[in-house]
Amino acid sequence: MKILQLVNRIPFPLNDGGNIGVHYYTEGFLEAGIELSMLAMNTTRHWIDIEKLPALYSKLAYFKAVKVDNRIKPVDALLNLFKKSSYNIDRFISRAYEQELIQLLQNNDYDVVQLEGLYLVPYIETIRKYSKAKITIRQHNIEFRIWERLTEQAKNPLKKAYLNLLTNRLKAYEIDHKNDYDLVLTISKEDDNFFKALGQTSPTFLHPFGIKMTDIPFSPASEQPLSLYHIGAMDWLPNQESVNWLLRNVMPLVIEKMPDVKLYLAGRNMPQHYFQEQNKNIVVLGEVPDAQAFERDKSILVVPLLSGGGIRIKIFQAMAMGKTIVTTSIGVEGIEVENGKEVFVADNAAGFAEKIIEITKHPQLIRSTGSAARLLIEQKYNRQILIKELLDKYKELINKQ
Numbered sequence: 001m002k003i004l005q006l007v008n009r010i011p012f013p014l015n016d017g018g019n020i021g022v023h024y025y026t027e028g029f030l031e032a033g034i035e036l037s038m039l040a041m042n043t044t045r046h047w048i049d050i051e052k053l054p055a056l057y058s059k060l061a062y063f064k065a066v067k068v069d070n071r072i073k074p075v076d077a078l079l080n081l082f083k084k085s086s087y088n089i090d091r092f093i094s095r096a097y098e099q100e101l102i103q104l105l106q107n108n109d110y111d112v113v114q115l116e117g118l119y120l121v122p123y124i125e126t127i128r129k130y131s132k133a134k135i136t137i138r139q140h141n142i143e144f145r146i147w148e149r150l151t152e153q154a155k156n157p158l159k160k161a162y163l164n165l166l167t168n169r170l171k172a173y174e175i176d177h178k179n180d181y182d183l184v185l186t187i188s189k190e191d192d193n194f195f196k197a198l199g200q201t202s203p204t205f206l207h208p209f210g211i212k213m214t215d216i217p218f219s220p221a222s223e224q225p226l227s228l229y230h231i232g233a234m235d236w237l238p239n240q241e242s243v244n245w246l247l248r249n250v251m252p253l254v255i256e257k258m259p260d261v262k263l264y265l266a267g268r269n270m271p272q273h274y275f276q277e278q279n280k281n282i283v284v285l286g287e288v289p290d291a292q293a294f295e296r297d298k299s300i301l302v303v304p305l306l307s308g309g310g311i312r313i314k315i316f317q318a319m320a321m322g323k324t325i326v327t328t329s330i331g332v333e334g335i336e337v338e339n340g341k342e343v344f345v346a347d348n349a350a351g352f353a354e355k356i357i358e359i360t361k362h363p364q365l366i367r368s369t370g371s372a373a374r375l376l377i378e379q380k381y382n383r384q385i386l387i388k389e390l391l392d393k394y395k396e397l398i399n400k401q
Contacts, residue, residue, distance in 0.1 A: 149307025188334020210383030322370030
Protein backbone atom coordinates (compact mmCIF):
# COMPACT_ATOMS: atom_id res chain seq x y z
CA MET A 1 0.00 0.00 0.00
CA LYS A 2 1.27 3.47 -0.91
CA ILE A 3 0.24 6.32 1.39
CA LEU A 4 1.03 10.02 1.08
CA GLN A 5 0.87 11.90 4.36
CA LEU A 6 0.26 15.66 4.08
CA VAL A 7 1.21 17.72 7.13
CA ASN A 8 1.03 21.45 7.82
CA ARG A 9 4.21 21.36 9.91
CA ILE A 10 7.08 18.93 10.33
CA PRO A 11 6.10 16.68 13.27
CA PHE A 12 9.38 17.12 15.15
CA PRO A 13 10.60 17.51 17.84
CA LEU A 14 8.22 15.32 19.81
CA ASN A 15 7.51 17.93 22.45
CA ASP A 16 3.82 18.63 21.96
CA GLY A 17 0.63 16.71 21.28
CA GLY A 18 0.28 17.84 17.68
CA ASN A 19 3.71 16.56 16.64
CA ILE A 20 3.36 13.36 18.65
CA GLY A 21 -0.05 12.66 17.10
CA VAL A 22 1.27 12.88 13.53
CA HIS A 23 4.46 10.97 14.41
CA TYR A 24 2.27 8.16 15.77
CA TYR A 25 0.97 7.49 12.25
CA THR A 26 4.29 8.05 10.47
CA GLU A 27 6.16 5.58 12.66
CA GLY A 28 3.21 3.18 12.87
CA PHE A 29 2.78 3.01 9.09
CA LEU A 30 6.51 2.44 8.54
CA GLU A 31 6.64 -0.31 11.14
CA ALA A 32 3.68 -1.97 9.39
CA GLY A 33 5.64 -2.06 6.11
CA ILE A 34 3.74 0.70 4.31
CA GLU A 35 5.44 2.60 1.47
CA LEU A 36 4.98 6.01 3.03
CA SER A 37 5.77 9.46 1.65
CA MET A 38 5.40 12.80 3.43
CA LEU A 39 4.96 16.30 2.04
CA ALA A 40 5.35 18.77 4.88
CA MET A 41 5.08 22.50 5.30
CA ASN A 42 8.11 23.96 7.05
CA THR A 43 6.37 27.00 8.44
CA THR A 44 7.91 30.16 9.78
CA ARG A 45 6.05 29.64 13.07
CA HIS A 46 7.38 26.10 13.53
CA TRP A 47 10.59 26.15 11.51
CA ILE A 48 12.73 22.99 11.68
CA ASP A 49 16.27 22.41 10.38
CA ILE A 50 15.65 19.28 8.30
CA GLU A 51 19.31 18.32 8.69
CA LYS A 52 18.53 17.58 12.34
CA LEU A 53 15.58 15.25 11.69
CA PRO A 54 15.90 11.72 13.16
CA ALA A 55 16.75 8.60 11.16
CA LEU A 56 13.04 7.76 10.87
CA TYR A 57 12.72 10.26 8.00
CA SER A 58 15.31 8.41 5.93
CA LYS A 59 12.94 5.42 5.93
CA LEU A 60 10.26 7.37 4.06
CA ALA A 61 9.90 6.58 0.36
CA TYR A 62 9.88 10.34 -0.19
CA PHE A 63 10.13 13.37 2.07
CA LYS A 64 9.97 17.03 1.16
CA ALA A 65 9.61 20.10 3.34
CA VAL A 66 8.27 23.24 1.64
CA LYS A 67 8.86 26.65 3.19
CA VAL A 68 5.52 28.31 4.03
CA ASP A 69 5.22 31.73 5.64
CA ASN A 70 2.23 31.35 7.94
CA ARG A 71 2.99 34.21 10.30
CA ILE A 72 0.07 36.27 11.54
CA LYS A 73 0.58 39.57 9.69
CA PRO A 74 -1.35 42.65 10.88
CA VAL A 75 -1.94 43.99 7.35
CA ASP A 76 -3.16 40.63 6.03
CA ALA A 77 -5.35 40.15 9.09
CA LEU A 78 -6.84 43.60 8.57
CA LEU A 79 -7.51 43.05 4.87
CA ASN A 80 -9.11 39.71 5.64
CA LEU A 81 -11.83 41.55 7.58
CA PHE A 82 -13.19 42.66 4.22
CA LYS A 83 -13.19 39.15 2.75
CA LYS A 84 -15.34 36.12 3.47
CA SER A 85 -12.53 33.57 3.77
CA SER A 86 -11.14 32.15 7.01
CA TYR A 87 -7.84 33.81 7.94
CA ASN A 88 -6.93 30.70 9.95
CA ILE A 89 -7.10 28.64 6.74
CA ASP A 90 -5.68 31.26 4.36
CA ARG A 91 -2.33 31.27 6.20
CA PHE A 92 -1.72 27.67 5.05
CA ILE A 93 -2.48 28.17 1.36
CA SER A 94 0.81 28.06 -0.54
CA ARG A 95 1.43 27.96 -4.28
CA ALA A 96 4.85 26.37 -3.72
CA TYR A 97 3.33 23.60 -1.62
CA GLU A 98 0.64 22.99 -4.23
CA GLN A 99 3.25 22.70 -7.01
CA GLU A 100 5.23 20.11 -5.06
CA LEU A 101 2.02 18.20 -4.43
CA ILE A 102 1.10 18.21 -8.12
CA GLN A 103 4.52 16.86 -9.05
CA LEU A 104 4.24 14.09 -6.47
CA LEU A 105 0.77 13.07 -7.63
CA GLN A 106 1.81 13.04 -11.28
CA ASN A 107 4.80 10.80 -10.58
CA ASN A 108 3.20 8.35 -8.13
CA ASP A 109 0.08 6.21 -7.90
CA TYR A 110 -0.91 6.58 -4.26
CA ASP A 111 -3.62 4.43 -2.76
CA VAL A 112 -4.40 6.88 0.06
CA VAL A 113 -3.64 10.54 0.72
CA GLN A 114 -4.01 11.19 4.44
CA LEU A 115 -4.57 14.82 5.45
CA GLU A 116 -3.30 15.64 8.92
CA GLY A 117 -6.03 18.05 9.88
CA LEU A 118 -8.25 20.81 8.53
CA TYR A 119 -5.46 23.07 7.28
CA LEU A 120 -4.68 20.67 4.40
CA VAL A 121 -8.26 20.76 3.08
CA PRO A 122 -7.53 23.57 0.55
CA TYR A 123 -5.51 21.01 -1.43
CA ILE A 124 -8.33 18.50 -1.94
CA GLU A 125 -9.29 19.92 -5.32
CA THR A 126 -5.67 19.47 -6.48
CA ILE A 127 -5.57 15.89 -5.21
CA ARG A 128 -8.82 15.01 -7.00
CA LYS A 129 -7.53 16.55 -10.22
CA TYR A 130 -4.20 14.71 -10.33
CA SER A 131 -4.85 11.45 -8.47
CA LYS A 132 -7.34 8.65 -8.01
CA ALA A 133 -6.17 8.09 -4.43
CA LYS A 134 -8.69 7.90 -1.62
CA ILE A 135 -8.61 11.03 0.52
CA THR A 136 -8.79 10.58 4.27
CA ILE A 137 -8.54 13.21 6.96
CA ARG A 138 -7.48 12.77 10.54
CA GLN A 139 -9.50 15.17 12.62
CA HIS A 140 -7.12 16.19 15.41
CA ASN A 141 -9.74 18.50 16.83
CA ILE A 142 -13.02 20.11 15.92
CA GLU A 143 -11.17 23.32 15.18
CA PHE A 144 -14.03 25.81 15.41
CA ARG A 145 -15.09 24.45 18.83
CA ILE A 146 -11.68 25.41 20.21
CA TRP A 147 -12.23 28.95 18.96
CA GLU A 148 -15.80 29.02 20.27
CA ARG A 149 -14.54 28.22 23.75
CA LEU A 150 -11.76 30.79 23.47
CA THR A 151 -14.31 33.40 22.40
CA GLU A 152 -16.50 32.55 25.40
CA GLN A 153 -13.54 33.02 27.76
CA ALA A 154 -12.43 36.39 26.26
CA LYS A 155 -13.10 39.40 28.50
CA ASN A 156 -11.99 42.27 26.26
CA PRO A 157 -14.98 43.28 24.04
CA LEU A 158 -12.81 44.00 20.97
CA LYS A 159 -10.89 40.77 21.31
CA LYS A 160 -14.14 38.89 21.83
CA ALA A 161 -15.65 40.41 18.67
CA TYR A 162 -12.57 39.56 16.57
CA LEU A 163 -12.37 36.01 17.92
CA ASN A 164 -16.06 35.60 17.17
CA LEU A 165 -15.45 36.64 13.54
CA LEU A 166 -12.55 34.17 13.18
CA THR A 167 -14.64 31.44 14.80
CA ASN A 168 -17.67 31.92 12.56
CA ARG A 169 -15.57 31.87 9.40
CA LEU A 170 -13.62 28.81 10.50
CA LYS A 171 -16.88 27.08 11.45
CA ALA A 172 -18.40 27.85 8.06
CA TYR A 173 -15.31 26.46 6.32
CA GLU A 174 -15.21 23.30 8.42
CA ILE A 175 -18.92 22.61 7.89
CA ASP A 176 -18.82 23.46 4.17
CA HIS A 177 -16.12 20.82 3.62
CA LYS A 178 -17.46 18.14 5.96
CA ASN A 179 -18.33 15.76 3.13
CA ASP A 180 -15.27 16.24 0.90
CA TYR A 181 -13.50 13.11 2.14
CA ASP A 182 -13.60 9.41 1.35
CA LEU A 183 -13.05 8.63 5.03
CA VAL A 184 -12.87 10.71 8.19
CA LEU A 185 -10.71 9.46 11.06
CA THR A 186 -12.22 10.74 14.29
CA ILE A 187 -10.27 10.33 17.50
CA SER A 188 -13.16 10.29 19.97
CA LYS A 189 -16.80 9.21 20.06
CA GLU A 190 -17.74 12.75 21.04
CA ASP A 191 -16.12 14.18 17.90
CA ASP A 192 -17.66 11.45 15.75
CA ASN A 193 -21.17 12.19 17.04
CA PHE A 194 -20.63 15.94 16.76
CA PHE A 195 -19.69 15.79 13.06
CA LYS A 196 -22.64 13.53 12.29
CA ALA A 197 -24.98 15.95 14.05
CA LEU A 198 -23.70 18.68 11.71
CA GLY A 199 -24.85 16.61 8.73
CA GLN A 200 -21.62 14.84 7.84
CA THR A 201 -22.36 11.91 5.53
CA SER A 202 -18.76 10.97 4.67
CA PRO A 203 -17.96 7.62 6.27
CA THR A 204 -16.12 7.83 9.57
CA PHE A 205 -13.75 5.50 11.38
CA LEU A 206 -13.11 5.95 15.09
CA HIS A 207 -9.36 5.78 15.53
CA PRO A 208 -8.04 7.06 18.86
CA PHE A 209 -4.45 7.85 19.68
CA GLY A 210 -2.39 4.79 20.59
CA ILE A 211 0.77 4.29 22.61
CA LYS A 212 3.82 2.19 21.78
CA MET A 213 4.17 0.79 25.28
CA THR A 214 7.73 -0.46 24.86
CA ASP A 215 8.87 3.15 24.43
CA ILE A 216 7.42 4.43 27.69
CA PRO A 217 8.71 3.18 31.07
CA PHE A 218 6.41 3.01 34.09
CA SER A 219 7.51 5.90 36.31
CA PRO A 220 4.79 7.12 38.71
CA ALA A 221 7.29 9.09 40.85
CA SER A 222 5.68 8.59 44.26
CA GLU A 223 8.72 9.77 46.23
CA GLN A 224 8.33 12.79 48.49
CA PRO A 225 8.05 15.68 48.01
CA LEU A 226 5.43 15.29 45.29
CA SER A 227 5.62 17.81 42.46
CA LEU A 228 3.12 19.21 39.95
CA TYR A 229 3.83 19.81 36.29
CA HIS A 230 2.25 21.07 33.07
CA ILE A 231 3.75 20.51 29.64
CA GLY A 232 2.40 21.61 26.27
CA ALA A 233 2.96 23.90 23.30
CA MET A 234 2.59 27.38 24.73
CA ASP A 235 1.80 29.04 21.41
CA TRP A 236 -1.52 27.15 21.46
CA LEU A 237 -4.14 29.44 22.96
CA PRO A 238 -6.02 26.74 24.94
CA ASN A 239 -2.76 25.90 26.76
CA GLN A 240 -2.15 29.55 27.61
CA GLU A 241 -5.72 29.82 28.85
CA SER A 242 -5.20 26.71 31.00
CA VAL A 243 -1.96 27.90 32.55
CA ASN A 244 -3.38 31.36 33.26
CA TRP A 245 -6.33 29.80 35.08
CA LEU A 246 -4.01 27.46 36.96
CA LEU A 247 -1.71 30.26 38.14
CA ARG A 248 -4.41 32.74 39.05
CA ASN A 249 -7.24 30.60 40.37
CA VAL A 250 -5.88 27.22 41.47
CA MET A 251 -2.31 27.58 42.72
CA PRO A 252 -3.09 30.25 45.37
CA LEU A 253 -5.54 27.77 46.97
CA VAL A 254 -3.00 24.95 46.80
CA ILE A 255 -0.12 27.07 48.16
CA GLU A 256 -2.29 28.19 51.08
CA LYS A 257 -2.52 24.56 52.25
CA MET A 258 0.86 23.40 50.90
CA PRO A 259 3.34 26.31 51.13
CA ASP A 260 6.27 24.23 49.84
CA VAL A 261 4.55 22.82 46.74
CA LYS A 262 6.31 23.21 43.38
CA LEU A 263 4.70 23.52 39.95
CA TYR A 264 6.95 23.06 36.90
CA LEU A 265 5.86 24.64 33.60
CA ALA A 266 7.40 23.37 30.36
CA GLY A 267 6.62 23.74 26.67
CA ARG A 268 7.97 25.27 23.49
CA ASN A 269 7.35 28.91 22.60
CA MET A 270 6.73 29.85 26.22
CA PRO A 271 5.64 33.54 26.28
CA GLN A 272 8.14 35.67 28.15
CA HIS A 273 5.66 36.91 30.74
CA TYR A 274 5.38 33.42 32.26
CA PHE A 275 9.05 33.55 33.26
CA GLN A 276 8.19 36.63 35.30
CA GLU A 277 5.74 34.48 37.30
CA GLN A 278 8.59 32.43 38.79
CA ASN A 279 8.89 32.20 42.56
CA LYS A 280 9.65 29.48 45.10
CA ASN A 281 6.47 27.62 44.11
CA ILE A 282 6.49 28.17 40.32
CA VAL A 283 9.39 26.97 38.15
CA VAL A 284 9.19 27.97 34.46
CA LEU A 285 11.50 26.00 32.17
CA GLY A 286 10.17 26.73 28.69
CA GLU A 287 11.11 24.21 26.00
CA VAL A 288 12.74 21.04 27.29
CA PRO A 289 14.92 18.86 25.01
CA ASP A 290 13.38 15.59 26.20
CA ALA A 291 9.78 15.62 27.41
CA GLN A 292 9.94 12.10 28.87
CA ALA A 293 13.09 12.91 30.81
CA PHE A 294 11.42 16.06 32.16
CA GLU A 295 8.33 14.12 33.26
CA ARG A 296 10.10 11.12 34.75
CA ASP A 297 10.62 12.47 38.28
CA LYS A 298 7.41 14.55 38.41
CA SER A 299 4.36 13.20 40.25
CA ILE A 300 1.14 14.96 39.24
CA LEU A 301 0.28 16.19 35.73
CA VAL A 302 -2.19 19.08 35.85
CA VAL A 303 -4.23 19.67 32.68
CA PRO A 304 -6.86 22.32 33.52
CA LEU A 305 -8.13 22.51 29.94
CA LEU A 306 -11.02 24.92 29.48
CA SER A 307 -11.26 24.77 25.66
CA GLY A 308 -10.18 22.41 22.92
CA GLY A 309 -11.40 19.35 21.09
CA GLY A 310 -10.18 15.92 20.08
CA ILE A 311 -7.96 14.09 22.56
CA ARG A 312 -5.18 15.32 24.84
CA ILE A 313 -2.16 13.26 23.80
CA LYS A 314 -0.14 14.44 26.80
CA ILE A 315 -2.73 12.74 29.02
CA PHE A 316 -2.34 9.46 27.13
CA GLN A 317 1.43 9.58 27.50
CA ALA A 318 1.26 10.47 31.19
CA MET A 319 -1.18 7.60 31.78
CA ALA A 320 1.24 5.23 30.08
CA MET A 321 4.01 6.48 32.38
CA GLY A 322 1.77 5.86 35.38
CA LYS A 323 1.46 9.51 36.33
CA THR A 324 -1.36 10.83 38.49
CA ILE A 325 -3.45 13.28 36.46
CA VAL A 326 -5.75 16.07 37.57
CA THR A 327 -7.76 17.54 34.70
CA THR A 328 -11.15 18.87 33.65
CA SER A 329 -14.09 17.22 31.91
CA ILE A 330 -12.87 18.76 28.64
CA GLY A 331 -9.43 17.28 29.30
CA VAL A 332 -10.75 13.70 29.33
CA GLU A 333 -13.21 14.00 26.45
CA GLY A 334 -12.78 10.93 24.28
CA ILE A 335 -10.77 8.93 26.85
CA GLU A 336 -12.61 6.07 28.55
CA VAL A 337 -11.54 6.81 32.13
CA GLU A 338 -13.28 6.75 35.49
CA ASN A 339 -12.91 9.76 37.77
CA GLY A 340 -10.97 8.70 40.86
CA LYS A 341 -9.68 5.49 39.30
CA GLU A 342 -7.37 6.36 36.38
CA VAL A 343 -7.55 10.17 36.66
CA PHE A 344 -9.01 12.89 38.85
CA VAL A 345 -11.48 15.36 37.31
CA ALA A 346 -12.64 18.78 38.57
CA ASP A 347 -14.19 21.69 36.68
CA ASN A 348 -13.83 24.60 39.09
CA ALA A 349 -10.81 26.11 40.83
CA ALA A 350 -11.74 25.00 44.36
CA GLY A 351 -12.43 21.44 43.25
CA PHE A 352 -9.23 21.30 41.20
CA ALA A 353 -7.17 22.49 44.15
CA GLU A 354 -8.89 20.01 46.47
CA LYS A 355 -7.95 17.11 44.18
CA ILE A 356 -4.29 18.15 44.20
CA ILE A 357 -4.28 18.55 47.99
CA GLU A 358 -6.06 15.19 48.49
CA ILE A 359 -3.44 13.37 46.40
CA THR A 360 -0.54 14.92 48.25
CA LYS A 361 -2.10 13.98 51.60
CA HIS A 362 -2.56 10.40 50.42
CA PRO A 363 0.54 9.63 48.31
CA GLN A 364 -0.51 5.98 47.96
CA LEU A 365 -2.93 7.27 45.31
CA ILE A 366 0.07 7.98 43.08
CA ARG A 367 0.85 4.29 42.77
CA SER A 368 -2.75 3.00 42.57
CA THR A 369 -4.07 5.49 40.00
CA GLY A 370 -0.86 5.29 38.00
CA SER A 371 -1.10 1.51 37.76
CA ALA A 372 -4.77 1.69 36.75
CA ALA A 373 -4.00 4.33 34.12
CA ARG A 374 -1.19 2.31 32.51
CA LEU A 375 -3.34 -0.84 32.47
CA LEU A 376 -6.11 1.04 30.63
CA ILE A 377 -3.64 2.24 27.98
CA GLU A 378 -2.27 -1.28 27.51
CA GLN A 379 -5.75 -2.74 27.07
CA LYS A 380 -7.50 -0.10 24.93
CA TYR A 381 -4.92 2.15 23.32
CA ASN A 382 -2.18 -0.14 21.97
CA ARG A 383 -0.73 1.48 18.86
CA GLN A 384 0.26 -1.69 17.00
CA ILE A 385 -3.29 -3.05 17.18
CA LEU A 386 -4.88 0.29 16.27
CA ILE A 387 -2.65 0.82 13.21
CA LYS A 388 -3.46 -2.68 11.93
CA GLU A 389 -7.18 -1.96 12.27
CA LEU A 390 -6.77 1.28 10.31
CA LEU A 391 -4.83 -0.38 7.50
CA ASP A 392 -7.52 -3.05 7.24
CA LYS A 393 -10.04 -0.23 6.87
CA TYR A 394 -7.89 1.39 4.18
CA LYS A 395 -7.74 -1.88 2.24
CA GLU A 396 -11.51 -2.09 2.39
CA LEU A 397 -11.79 1.53 1.21
CA ILE A 398 -9.36 1.01 -1.69
CA ASN A 399 -11.15 -2.12 -2.88
CA LYS A 400 -14.56 -0.49 -2.70
CA GLN A 401 -15.92 0.36 -6.13
